[in-house]
Amino acid sequence: MYVWFDALAVYLTGVESPGDRQGSPWPPNIQVMGKDIVRFHALYLPAMLLAIGKPLSHTLLAHAHWTAQQRKMSKSIGNVADPFDAMELWGVDAVHFYMARVGGRFKDDVDETRSLLGNFFLRITSRTIRKRVASAPQLTFAQLLDQSLDGPNGGVLPMLRTLKARVERYVEKFEVGEALDAIILVLREANGALTHTAPWSPQNPPAVAQESYLLSLEVLQVTGVCLQPFIPEAACNLLDALGVREGERSLDFAGVGKADVGEVRGMKLFEEKKMAALQPGQ
Structure with a gap:
């Protein structure tokens, strides 16, 4: 193309x-x-x-236009922002994310978000949760799909199943910001479900931790594949940390149960200064 x-x-x-x-x-x-x-x-x-x-x-x-003080950016006026300076300070992924999320809506002018990805990944791969998962009866994600997911986790799976189709539909219509919003909505729902189920709590049985863990890893795998065009470096870090094979990172594998999560390694997906660029209002 x-x-x-x-x-x-x-x-x-x-x-x-x-x-x-x-x-x-x-x-x-x-x-x-x-x-x-x-x-x-x-x-x-x-x-x-x-x-x-x-x-x-x-x-x-x-x-539409990027504006500064409600005026179209112009070299003759001098009210321009240098993207290379921003990339030097925050990194390519942070600028890429911001441009897609805020400026990826071509219909409206943008006058100069927090990413849930890094926080969600660190929460579900914490030592406490992984220890509780190890003490639960071993279960695969395919076996989990045969069960009926109740409570907050039950609302995550339907959204995850339709994510690929929604992202493709938005991108085909050049609605880049909406495509990224659809991915973030799934991450927000999964992060909320994790908070409500509290798999780290000793008051919940290890089976609860196992269910949350497997579902969350699947959310991260699917959203990681979908996020590659938006934040390629961080998405690659995520898929590496999940042990997703190189041949299973195309959009064909953005469906539920399409790719296998391998050995999971806890790691930071973003540097702190780059994460700051993804905060609301920045």
Whole structure:
């Protein structure tokens, strides 16, 4: 798939030259442009292309603006934010996450979230819970699926089963922020279920810890696969920590019970300074 971002090369000089070479990126599957220049690229440029017998873009995607003090960012004004400075400070994943979560809604302007992933992973892989799980009758996730999950855990599984389809549907419509929200909603539900079931509590039998542990690992595996386009470094760290094989990390394995969790290793997915970039209001 070719995605053509608006630039000088998109005009006829940029279309004509590469069009004579084999493997030309023109026409693009998606032509991305700012909302203020839609008229030029949706009317004038297609008319020119048709006049010289060149193919049209397959899809036009007009995005809203990032603003500063309610004004469109402009090099001439100087009210711009440097993404390279942000990546140097917070890391690529943190900036990637923020851009997708906050700016991945192309319809509305964004004027300059907490990730549940790292916290949820550290909670379920704590030494206390793993010790209690080890004392419970050994159970696989496939065997767990044959049981009826009650209480808070019962609400997590249906959301997890439909996550892949929801993410794919949003991405196909270029609703990146909504796709990421769908993933975060599942993590929030699973994190809440973990709090309510309290598998670390000695007042609950080890079987409760076993159920929460297996379900939570499956949530992490599925969401980890889905998060790879958004926070590739952290998602890779997570899947490594879960022992998920390299060949089971594509979206085909984002369904419940599709991939196997191997030997789980406790680890921090984000550095502290990078986690701070994912906090609300940052």
